[in-house]
Amino acid sequence: MAVKVDLDKCNGCGTCTEACPAEALSVADEKVVVNEDACIDCGVCVDECPVNALSLD
Numbered sequence: 001m002a003v004k005v006d007l008d009k010c011n012g013c014g015t016c017t018e019a020c021p022a023e024a025l026s027v028a029d030e031k032v033v034v035n036e037d038a039c040i041d042c043g044v045c046v047d048e049c050p051v052n053a054l055s056l057d
Contacts, residue, residue, distance in 0.1 A: 001057070002039035003046065005032050009053035016045035016054060 002024070012030035017023075024038035025045060032053070046054045 001041060002034050002036035003041070003043075004055050004057050005034060006053045006055070007031055009051050011051055011053075013050065016049050019044050019048040 010031050012027050012032065014027050014032075016032055017025040017027060021042060021044060022038050022040045024035045024040070026033050026035070041056060043056050046056055
């Protein structure tokens with residue numbers, strides 16, 4: 001299971017991409033994109049997101 005992105009909340013700031021130890025996140029069209037194969041479900045990005053757009057479900 002990979003991190004889920006609430007696209008309505010995501011502003012594409014990139015804070016999560018910098019925090020991700022697996023480099024599984026990128027920004028495209030001002031929204032975060034998750035590489036599900038690379039995501040290790042650590043939750044670091046969830047904790048770092050300033051707009052609470054990410055979750056581990």
